[in-house]
Amino acid sequence: MLSVILIIVHVGHSIQSASKANQLSFGEQIPIDMSRVETIKTQKSEYSSESTVQPIRSIRIDGDIILGGVFPVHSKETRYYYGNKICGDIAETRGVHRVEAMMYAIDKINNDTDLLRGMKLGALIMDSCSTPAFALNQSLDFVRDLIGTSDLSGYQCNDGSVPTEKQSFRKSVAAVVGGSYSSVTVQVANLLRLFQIAQISPASTNNDLSDKKRFEFFARTVPSDHYQARAMVSIAREFNWTYVSLLYTADEYGDQGADSFKVAAKDTINGTYRQICIDDSKRVDTEKTKETKKAITELMQKMQSNHDYGWGQVVVLFANTDSIQKIMNITSQVMEEMGEWTVNGKKKKIIWLASEGWDRNNKNYMVDNLWKAADGAIVLMLKSPSIPGFDEYYKSLRPGTPTFERNGWLKELWREKYNCRFSDDPEWAGKERCENKTHTGSFHADDKVQFTINAVYAIAYALDAMYRDECPSQIVQNTWITRNSPKISNCDALSKIDGNKFYKNYLLKVKFNEGDGPASYTILNYQPDLDENGDIESNSTKAPYVEVGEWLEGQLTIKHELMHWNVRNNKLPLTLRVKNPQPASVCMEECKPNQRKQITDNCCWACVECHPYQYKPNDTTCIDCDLGLMPSPDRLRCEPVNDLVYMEWATPYAIIPTLLAIIGIVATIFVIVVFTPVVKASGRELSYILLGAIILSYLMTFILLAKPTAITCGIKRIGIGFAFSTLYAAMFVKTNRIARIFAQATRSAVRPCCISPLSQVGLTAALVGFQFGYCLIWLFVKPPDVKKDFEMVGRSTAVLTCNVPDHHFLYSLIYDVILVVLCTVFAVKTRKVPENFNETKFIGFSMYTTCVMWVAWISFYFGTKSNFMLQISSLCISISMSANVALICIFSPKVYIILFEKHKNVRKPDGEYMLSKRSFNNNRANSTYATSDEPSQYTSLLAEQRRKSEYSSTRKLSQPSTGSSAQDTFL
Numbered sequence: 001m002l003s004v005i006l007i008i009v010h011v012g013h014s015i016q017s018a019s020k021a022n023q024l025s026f027g028e029q030i031p032i033d034m035s036r037v038e039t040i041k042t043q044k045s046e047y048s049s050e051s052t053v054q055p056i057r058s059i060r061i062d063g064d065i066i067l068g069g070v071f072p073v074h075s076k077e078t079r080y081y082y083g084n085k086i087c088g089d090i091a092e093t094r095g096v097h098r099v100e101a102m103m104y105a106i107d108k109i110n111n112d113t114d115l116l117r118g119m120k121l122g123a124l125i126m127d128s129c130s131t132p133a134f135a136l137n138q139s140l141d142f143v144r145d146l147i148g149t150s151d152l153s154g155y156q157c158n159d160g161s162v163p164t165e166k167q168s169f170r171k172s173v174a175a176v177v178g179g180s181y182s183s184v185t186v187q188v189a190n191l192l193r194l195f196q197i198a199q200i201s202p203a204s205t206n207n208d209l210s211d212k213k214r215f216e217f218f219a220r221t222v223p224s225d226h227y228q229a230r231a232m233v234s235i236a237r238e239f240n241w242t243y244v245s246l247l248y249t250a251d252e253y254g255d256q257g258a259d260s261f262k263v264a265a266k267d268t269i270n271g272t273y274r275q276i277c278i279d280d281s282k283r284v285d286t287e288k289t290k291e292t293k294k295a296i297t298e299l300m301q302k303m304q305s306n307h308d309y310g311w312g313q314v315v316v317l318f319a320n321t322d323s324i325q326k327i328m329n330i331t332s333q334v335m336e337e338m339g340e341w342t343v344n345g346k347k348k349k350i351i352w353l354a355s356e357g358w359d360r361n362n363k364n365y366m367v368d369n370l371w372k373a374a375d376g377a378i379v380l381m382l383k384s385p386s387i388p389g390f391d392e393y394y395k396s397l398r399p400g401t402p403t404f405e406r407n408g409w410l411k412e413l414w415r416e417k418y419n420c421r422f423s424d425d426p427e428w429a430g431k432e433r434c435e436n437k438t439h440t441g442s443f444h445a446d447d448k449v450q451f452t453i454n455a456v457y458a459i460a461y462a463l464d465a466m467y468r469d470e471c472p473s474q475i476v477q478n479t480w481i482t483r484n485s486p487k488i489s490n491c492d493a494l495s496k497i498d499g500n501k502f503y504k505n506y507l508l509k510v511k512f513n514e515g516d517g518p519a520s521y522t523i524l525n526y527q528p529d530l531d532e533n534g535d536i537e538s539n540s541t542k543a544p545y546v547e548v549g550e551w552l553e554g555q556l557t558i559k560h561e562l563m564h565w566n567v568r569n570n571k572l573p574l575t576l577r578v579k580n581p582q583p584a585s586v587c588m589e590e591c592k593p594n595q596r597k598q599i600t601d602n603c604c605w606a607c608v609e610c611h612p613y614q615y616k617p618n619d620t621t622c623i624d625c626d627l628g629l630m631p632s633p634d635r636l637r638c639e640p641v642n643d644l645v646y647m648e649w650a651t652p653y654a655i656i657p658t659l660l661a662i663i664g665i666v667a668t669i670f671v672i673v674v675f676t677p678v679v680k681a682s683g684r685e686l687s688y689i690l691l692g693a694i695i696l697s698y699l700m701t702f703i704l705l706a707k708p709t710a711i712t713c714g715i716k717r718i719g720i721g722f723a724f725s726t727l728y729a730a731m732f733v734k735t736n737r738i739a740r741i742f743a744q745a746t747r748s749a750v751r752p753c754c755i756s757p758l759s760q761v762g763l764t765a766a767l768v769g770f771q772f773g774y775c776l777i778w779l780f781v782k783p784p785d786v787k788k789d790f791e792m793v794g795r796s797t798a799v800l801t802c803n804v805p806d807h808h809f810l811y812s813l814i815y816d817v818i819l820v821v822l823c824t825v826f827a828v829k830t831r832k833v834p835e836n837f838n839e840t841k842f843i844g845f846s847m848y849t850t851c852v853m854w855v856a857w858i859s860f861y862f863g864t865k866s867n868f869m870l871q872i873s874s875l876c877i878s879i880s881m882s883a884n885v886a887l888i889c890i891f892s893p894k895v896y897i898i899l900f901e902k903h904k905n906v907r908k909p910d911g912e913y914m915l916s917k918r919s920f921n922n923n924r925a926n927s928t929y930a931t932s933d934e935p936s937q938y939t940s941l942l943a944e945q946r947r948k949s950e951y952s953s954t955r956k957l958s959q960p961s962t963g964s965s966a967q968d969t970f971l
Contacts (some may be wrong), residue, residue, distance in 0.1 A: 056088070056127070056408035058141065059099075059434060063122020065494055067459060068142045068197075070135055070178030070188055071098045072410050073127040075322050087129040090412050093361040094180060097394070097446035098202070098409060102177055104393050105456035114854050116464050119494065127177050127409075130322055132187040135179055141187045143195045160641065173197060174497050175459045175507070176451065181320055182206035183252040189218045196499030198507050200458055202451035205356070206256045216501050220383055221451040221458065225253075225318075225355075225623045226709050227519035229260035231380060232316060232353055233267070233550035235523065236276050238558050241314045241585040243604075245299050246281040246351070247327070248318040254283070257318030257355055277587065277604075278316075286319075286326040293330045300350065314585035317354040324357065325364045333372035351583050352377035360524060360545045363892040371528050371536050376564050376583075383520035383550065384450045390785055397444055399435045462506035467491055483805055523549040527564040573735055596622050610635065626792045628798070641790065646800040647705050654705045655871040657876035661701035664880050664887070667696050671891050674898060685761045686730050690890065693727035697883035701876040713802035714784035718775040720879065721812035722768065727886055728819035729767035731843055735826035742830065771815050778812070789868075797867050810858075817854070823847050846889035 004930035073095035075088035090096065108119045124142065128135035174957035179185040185204035191217060192199050201209070201220040210224055215897045218552040236244060246261065248254035258281065265276040280302065282295040303313055319327060329352065336768050350373070352358075359365075363375055397404045399422065404410050411422060411434070470493035527549045529540035549558040560566060569581040591597055591607035597619045598606045610622035615631035616637050617623060624630055625638035632639050647654055672691055706712045737760060752760075792893055827844030857878040864870045 005763050026827070041558050052717055054279040056412065058124065058126045058138070059406065059408055060125075061103070061123040061406065063106075063110075063120045065119060065463060066118075066122045066172070066173050067102075067106070067456065068139075068173040069099065069102050069123055069125035069178035070128050070139060070176060070180075070184065071095055071102075072130040072184070072321075073099065074129045076130040076134075087127070087134070087389045089132075090409065090416055091130075092413055092417070092450065093359060093444075093446040094203075095127075096407075096409055096413050097449055098180070098452045099409065100394055100397070101390060101446075101452040102402075102451040102456055103407065104390055105453040106459075109460045115460055116467060118585055119463075119467065119491075121460065122394065124173060126178075128181070128188075130181060130184070130320075132181075132183045133342045135186040136191060137185040139176075139191050142176060142192065143196060149387065172496070174463065174494070175200065175502070177202065177455045177459070178202065180448070181251075181253060182209065182256065185209065185218075186215075186252055189215045193217050196460070198499055198503040200455040200507075202455045203448045206252050207251070207260055208256055217499060219458075219503075219507060222448070222452040224520045225257045225260045226264075228355055228380060228521065229257065230267070230521075230522050231523075231556070232261060232355070232556070233264045233276055234551060234554075234556040235353060235378060235558070236265075236314065236316075236585075237558055238322075238589075239582060239585075240583065241276070241353075243277050243279050243587040244585055245315045246278050246318075247299070247315050247603050248281075248283055249297065249320060249323045250283050250285040251320060251323075253320050253357060254318045254323075257357075259284070261316055261318070279587070282575070284327075286323040289330065292327065292333065295384070296331050297334050297338075300338055303350070313349075313583050314351045314353055317352050318357065320357050321357075321359045321362065324354070324359070328365050328370045328373045332368075332370050335373060336369070338776075344966075347561075349375070351585070352379075354379045356380045356382055356447070356521070357449075361446060364546070366528070366536075374526055375528060376527040378548075379448050379524040379545070380528065381522045381524055382451070382552075383522050383552070384447050386445065387450055387453070390449055390453070391443055391445060395439045398438045411686075458507065458510045459511045462502060463494065465509070466497075466502055466506045467494060467947065470494070503509065507683070519549040519551075519553050522547055523551065523558070525562065525564055526565065530568075540709070554802060591619070593633065596620055630786065641788075641798050643797045644788065644800055645797055647869055647872050652868060653873040657701050657705065657873050657880065660880045661698045664698040664883055665695060668698070668883075668887060671887065671895060675891060676894050685757045686734055686764065688760070689726060689730045689764055690886065693723055693730065694883045694887050696723040697725075697879050700879055704872055704876050704879075708786045708802055710784050712788060713804075714779055716786060716802065717779060717804065717812060718772070721771050721775055721816060723879075724813065724816040724882070725768050725771035725819060726764070728816060728823055729764045731766070731828065731846070731886070731890075732819050732823040735830060735843055737832045750793065767819070771812075774815065775812060782808075801868065807851050820847060820850055820854070825850060842889045842893060846885050847886045853878065853881055853885070 001734070016518075054359060071094075072091055074090055080400055094484055095516035104121065106123055109115055110120050124134070126138040126141065128138060140421060142851070159298050176188070176192060177200055179201060180203040181187050185199075185201050186206065188200055189209070196217060199218050201222070204220060205222055205225045208219055209220065232500055236242075246256040246258055262278065262281075265278060280299060284295050284301065285291040300316060317324070317327070333350065351969045352374065354377055356379075358377070358381075360379060360381065365371075397410060398412065399405075399411075414420060414434045414437055415422075415425075417435060418437040419431065420437055422434045428462075454775075468592075471491035524545040524736040526544055527546050528544050529537040529542040531537050546562055546564075548562045548669065549556065551557075554902055563582075565581040565583060569577050587604040588607070591605075593616075594610055594612075595607040596610055596616055598608045599620065600606055605620075610616065611624070613625050613630060614622040614635075615625055616635045628641055630641050631637070649658070694721070700716075703712055703715050703719055782804060785803040786800055787803045789801045790798050792851070824844065824847035826842075827847050830844075857874065860874050861871060864874060
């Protein structure tokens with residue numbers, strides 16, 4: 001089955017019929033045959049308290065083919081009665097304009113020589129009074145002939161006796177144009193389908209009307225609410241309104257429109273899913289004022305209580321035209337009772353996002369203070385270009401002309417609009433004559449005028465196509481010879497139309513040339529002209545509705561600078577302007593780029609911080625970037641890290657260790673200079689090794705503080721372990737030698753092995769060589785290089801460091817720790833040697849201090865892992881302190897005696913084993929300690945009886961050692 005929605009035509013352009021396209025001129029005046037016009041009036045009923053004018057129930061225009069029409073000429077408010085049915089005020093735009101649009105289209109068709117040649121269209125137009133039940137009763141006139149009944153209005157009584165027919169033949173209705181309200185259209189369609197009468201609505205948008213199983217003879221020239229709801233969702237997304245309320249009327253139009261919006265609010269549009277949440281949904285019956293007021297009050301109270309973010313400030317409105325006036329009236333009352341409030345300079349109020357049921361030509365929306373409730377409303381209107389021909393036609397209507405007199409509702413409109421009376425009306429004091437009144441000022445036709453004309457033309461083209469197919473022999477060609485030929489007899493197929501064939505085979509196949517698509521809306525913004533006091537300007541000539549955009553087949557265009565909040569904000573002095581005047585309607589302000597949304601309930605959320613190294617693939621998720629990458633400023637992706645840091649010389653972390661190292665180097669050089677004579681006299685080899693190791697330890701500070709490179713990293717891995725192993729290996733050999741000498745002395749007079757200077761150096765070299773060899777193998781297995789560490793100070797900054805972890809660096813110190821422990825053990829074992837051999841006490845003190853210091857340093861080193869500069873600085877200071885301890889504890893006593901207590905620079909007598917005077921004098925001349933030789937050290941600990949018995953052999957042993965005695969006491 002073909003689409004129900006007919007393609008909308010640009011009226012004023014060419015319209016092509018089944019056989020030939022002819023240009024239509026909608027601006028010309030058309031002569032009317034008054035013999036074809038009949039006004040049918042009902043029995044008298046009360047019009048007003050001061051009027052006995054008979055209300056018009058329907059109008060009929062005679063013709064060969066009759067088209068029905070159902071329009072809301074009156075509102076459903078109680079004013080006067082058609083029998084027992086309630087009707088209200090006359091509606092000029094949605095009622096009279098549409099009636100005249102249908103008549104205008106019929107006139108144009110009847111004067112088109114190529115369309116329905118020889119056939120004339122007539123009309124039977126009913127007033128629905130905007131009420132479904134009344135419209136259903138009115139529509140019975142369309143089927144009276146089919147069901148065998150007569151319309152009483154088709155008869156007249158000349159003298160009150162037996163009535164006689166005014167006309168001898170009544171024709172059935174071929175098709176019906178209407179209704180307007182969806183609730184009315186549904187009722188009329190249910191009736192017409194029973195008699196297979198085709199119906200085209202120029203205004204009803206209810207989605208249910210697209211169901212061909214229920215409404216198999218219905219069509220329309222307007223899009224359904226499905227498209228309107230999508231357009232409203234697009235507008236909400238454009239202004240970032242993610243949290244709105246919904247207010248709709250309890251009828252077919254409101255229910256279906258609200259359902260369409262709820263579905264569209266959750267749809268993915270153009271691949272983008274950005275849900276619009278409905279905070280509250282209110283279904284109201286505007287006939288029940290208290291319930292409606294309660295619903296609106298609840299909406300505004302919630303706005304006021306959650307004003308920090310403007311929750312639910314936007315209210316989506318689906319309501320029919322009559323209900324909107326009541327809603328505005330109640331909203332105005334609630335606003336007056338609650339008072340206005342502002343937040344951050346913004347005035348808070350409801351911003352209506354209204355469907356096309358909002359009538360921009362209805363001035364009743366703005367009477368008194370109702371404009372305050374409607375101010376700023378965003379209104380959808382079906383895209384309907386102005387039709388110049390109809391505008392001129394309507395403005396030419398004046399009392400006494402055929403086009404005026406055929407429509408009895410025009411007289412009623414004139415009475416209401418101009419507060420006047422006609423010559424045949426009862427005498428009313430103070431009333432002017434209506435015959436003198438003509439249309440003046442600006443004119444805005446109803447938005448559905450074009451769609452009404454389209455509906456009439458659709459039926460006409462379908463009839464023309466059926467005429468040509470069913471009665472081809474009766475078609476009179478339009479030539480200059482036959483143009484004024486007499487009318488032929490009616491076609492039988494058009495006298496009694498087969499509704500099913502007409503609808504399916506002809507009506508649904510009608511297409512208009514140069515037509516618009518089915519889903520086009522104009523977006524209006526209500527901006528009343530206000531004076532300096534904020535009141536509406538009474539004498540303003542500015543149009544209150546400003547066109548701010550359009551929605552065309554899914555594509556939205558909005559001119560933000562024309563929105564009322566921007567227009568009014570720009571009119572304020574600079575000091576009073578608001579930075580962002582756009583009203584907000586969100587559950588929560590948008591989260592910052594470094595935050596994600598944590599959905600709570602009813603589509604609300606809380607903002608949760610993402611970690612600094614995380615990016616957001618969507619609004620609700622944070623994901624870690626890989627190492628070496630950090631999130632971009634907008635947190636949508638990861639980018640390489642360009643910020644590279646390393647230890648810089650100008651920082652306090654580098655300056656302090658550097659100063660300590662320099663001071664240590666200077667002090668060591670001073671010791672070498674002062675202590676050189678001593679070194680020459682007493683074990684210079686190991687002393688040089690000790691002092692060299694101390695200087696090397698100080699130099700490692702500069703390697704550690706330098707920018708990491710492959711070379712510096714290699715030196716670091718070898719140098720630290722090598723410096724410490726050299727230092728502690730020499731101390732270990734020294735303490736071990738003394739321990740072995742005294743241990744051997746208690747057992748035997750045989751000299752221990754490997755106690756000569758050369759042996760001592762060899763042992764030290766062997767111990768250091770093991771460390772050095774291990775480090776070389778390590779360098780071969782893991783060549784030195786640099787890497788970027790993204791975890792040391794955070795992923796936002798890469799630290800340039802060596803390519804081995806910290807715990808690998810400590811592996812090279814394990815051997816040094818073993819040497820320290822062994823050296824400490826032997827220092828403890830030799831702590832009780834005689835005073836002349838108390839150097840081991842200083843070595844022991846040095847080892848005790850080193851052990852405590854290293855334990856503390858290891859804890860501090862790993863505790864400062866998050867601050868690489870502090871970590872490196874602590875390592876440098878620890879190395880310098882280890883060197884300081886060795887330098888001070890071992891060499892400071894000697895330097896002190898040399899410089900300040902030279903009188904102690906002699907060897908005290910030790911019984912019979914005193915040094916010879918020559919040796920003493922030689923030592924004194926060289927400013928050195930007077931020390932015993934190596935054998936005397938060895939034999940001094942022998943038992944007294946053993947020394948006496950072996951005096952001669954001991955003396956022989958002591959003679960050759962006098963030349964080297966100065967090498968053995970202090971090493």
